[in-house]
Amino acid sequence: MYYPNIQQAVFLERPNRFIAHILVEGKEQLCHVKNTGRCKELLIPNTTIYVQHHDNPNRKTKYSLIAVQKGELLINMDSQVPNQIVAEWLKTGKLFPDLKLVKPETVFGSSRFDFYLETSQKKIFMEVKGCTLEQNGVMMFPDAPTQRGVKHIQELILAKQQGYDAYLIFVIQMKGARYFTPNRLTHPEFADVLLQAEKAGVNILAVDCMVMPDSIEIDQQVLIQL
Structure with missing residues (x-):
């Protein structure tokens, strides 16, 4: 399974199950969270994450959250x-x-x-x-x-x-x-x-x-x- 257009970012907060606020290329952006689980041990403010950039203008968010760095572990959290x-x-x-x-x-x-x-x-x-x-x-x-x-x-x-x-x-x-x-x-x-x-x-x-x-x-x- 390969994801195109991956960028490194920083997780800021998760106001609900589906959306996260992230920092990417120096700007705060909205990001779709592809996992409705709690994931509280992963989504900690200022954690390094990897997001997929989407060019579709009809999407509500330009990014999807794919993976999270937890210490030395890189964890894919795409539930699909x-x-x-x-x-x-x-x-x-x-x-x-x-x-x-x-x-x-x-x-x-x-x-x-x-x-x-x-x-x-x-x-x-x-x-x-x-x-x-x-x-x-x-x-x-x-x-x-x-x-x-x-x-x-x-x-x-x-x-x-x-x-x-x-x-x-x-x-x-x-x-x-x-x-x-x-x-x-x-x-x-x-x-x-x-x-x-x-x-x-x-x-x-x-x-x-x-x-x-x-x-x-x-x-x-x-x-x-x-």
Whole structure:
């Protein structure tokens, strides 16, 4: 995944979920935040960020926030990108060498899963979650309570019970992970249903990413502690 027209900037403030005030080329500008999560540990005043400049005159903002510098870590915080880079990763055949079909946004029950896949032997539903929350090398999800996330996992369990294979992939949008774990303190129910999913046979994976200011791609699987 490559982003054209990336510029370095400074984060100033975030008055709402969708907008940030930034300093770029010496001028204060409005910037679209491509992540509706809290991200309070990332969006700290005077933090170095990387933004994408847009030439579209019909946009309300000229910039989109793509990545944040947190100490030595460069973290991509675009919540739309995990699905895109998982699609790229699937095409490499590293997860499923005999992959025959990749169909995004497929309905099952009352959920819409990110992917429906078919190999020579399996029919698979897959859900993808982006992870940007890090504490001392421990990567966690979610950063805020997510009933939608709980529902998705419950539906993955149901899909498994109905004979499908089921995958839940946490895309850690940075390097430097020691391991991944659910954020039980923030949402105990999510952590509990994740354990239920593992016991039901849902495949749970966490992968880290190589992140540059203007690009991101999946790199390696990360240890999971449930």
